[in-house]
Amino acid sequence: MNIKKSPVTIQDVANRAKVSIKTVSRVINSEPNVAEKTIKKVEKAIDFLDYQPNAFAQSLARSQPKIIALIYNTPSPNYITHVMEGVLSYCYKFGYEVIIHPCRFDDASLIDDTKLFIKKSRVSGIITTPPLSDFPELINQLDKLDMPKILVSSGLVVDASEKVNTNDYEASFEITNHLIRRGHKRIGFIKGNPSHLCVNQRFAGFFDAMKEANLVCEGELIETGLNSFASGEICAKRLLNLKNRPSAVFAANDEMAAAVVKVANQLSIDIPQSLSVVGFDDTPMTQMISPALTTVHQPLFKMGEAAANKLICNLENTSYEGEDDIKSRLVVRDSTAHFLKSI
Amino acid sequence: MNIKKSPVTIQDVANRAKVSIKTVSRVINSEPNVAEKTIKKVEKAIDFLDYQPNAFAQSLARSQPKIIALIYNTPSPNYITHVMEGVLSYCYKFGYEVIIHPCRFDDASLIDDTKLFIKKSRVSGIITTPPLSDFPELINQLDKLDMPKILVSSGLVVDASEKVNTNDYEASFEITNHLIRRGHKRIGFIKGNPSHLCVNQRFAGFFDAMKEANLVCEGELIETGLNSFASGEICAKRLLNLKNRPSAVFAANDEMAAAVVKVANQLSIDIPQSLSVVGFDDTPMTQMISPALTTVHQPLFKMGEAAANKLICNLENTSYEGEDDIKSRLVVRDSTAHFLKSI
DNA sequence: GTGAAAGCGCTAACAA
């Protein structure tokens, strides 16, 4: 049975079910006003013929093709892969095609490229991830084009129906408390790239947890990295070479936390005995370094699903019924321990 | 200028260039038998109107839509992300759409799912990556469906025009020699998942390099893992607890090499002083662990490009002009050192 | 070298 040679069409189904093609179309798209009996008849024919609607014909005929795009520019394969799989999984289930569009462009051409891409691909909606979802010029452009959108983990101010976030703030608050409860008082923080708005939320959570515990965030204990391992190394060196160095360091992502671990190793500072380290994201790497990193696990797959779900709801004018608050959770591993008075 | 509201069609271009739509179609598809002058005229109109052909209409009208699929089932985001970007980049340039299809299915339903997917999506060709590209039932199914395919890093025997490989064997040979030249004689090897044929090539390269140097691969020095970090830990424990333990370990991928590093740390075996470790793949993680791993860098992006290139050549019956042998290269970092007589 | 007309498989608008 060669699939390629036998494209069964809507007409074939109509013939077999002895109805018009429009009725078949109604059934396919679950439109109202079709008799229960007719539906059954048509479905039987569809099953029998193993019919699959031709997506091109549908897209051509429809004013709004069932196609969305995932646009990203992430340096982190782990992040985007999981979000992508969530998006794909949801869209596949609901008959939407997804066009994957990685951007490898500097900011200057990014906007023009995106415009061109949208035009060429004729998508009906767009999902973006950080750092693109934080890029105001791009988002403005989408608005100008009247393009429905969902921003994943964006720090920009948009309507709730247009974004999917996780509780970065609360999770940071919690992981900070994890350290505080273990007796740490001098806790260093390595901020992420200032242009990544969501990563900056992580500092807010840290800050408030410290405040609540009446611990001060001293200036010299706060460093700012760029989310990369290399930038983390620089910050870690400064932090760990401090005269009065912190007993714990919270890095805004795992890469930078891994850098802290590496620098500590080089300086023969024992983790977790003499230094506790926590990261954020739960990349697989966190389990491969020694010691394994305490971190925060983000539900990336779920966030991808939720983004697709919301976008499709927006496109079809239905109301989103999914979770609104997709919770990250603390993962305690081996890089944190109680503070020892006498180091 | 709202893009959505003004879909310029082939008819618009025809009107402006004062030719028929068929002529415009000829120009778009660079068909022969159009006067040079007419081409110029049409191109000017296309430029002026900023016309983009509607891919759906093209796909609907064409017998062979310009759409391919990338099917994968990789546990490694790093791997697939880079291959994918190569594929996307090439296809975008040549006007092909790519459907990304991650498989999350057990072997039983995989075949049926793939059939369904191919039928639904109506792609003209398929690219697969390991371990799917090593899965004979799947590949047979593609053949049955007369579906043009490219297998990335497959160990299966198919025509050269249907696969894209890198020189796993040579690279393994080279990295083994890197160890041998540094005086290592007892070298342990952790094999990859036996069903990943290309990973097994890495053992062949190791084996031959050892033979050439008149070093024996002793039975107890050869372990078999499953490519995962966890499996690597088990193998590493056995290897490093050997009465006469190896002075160097070559793991068939980075995850397992990282596991060796971790286990060595736990056993207080200093790397690289007392133990040299090498991996394979050059995942970003290799630079984040201590010490940074000596490994082999695979040109994944290029492999993705080449796969797309070959597939499109097959689809369009043109001859592939790209590189046929995409070379991996040795990356020396800090996990390897000269063998010291007295440990 | 160029064009007119017929479809690709589906949906939308309107009838019945």
Added chain:
DNA sequence: TTGTTAGCGCTTTCAC
């Protein structure tokens, strides 16, 4: 509740 007809924007066939 169901069917008819006219497109969607393009390629293909065949005529000129």
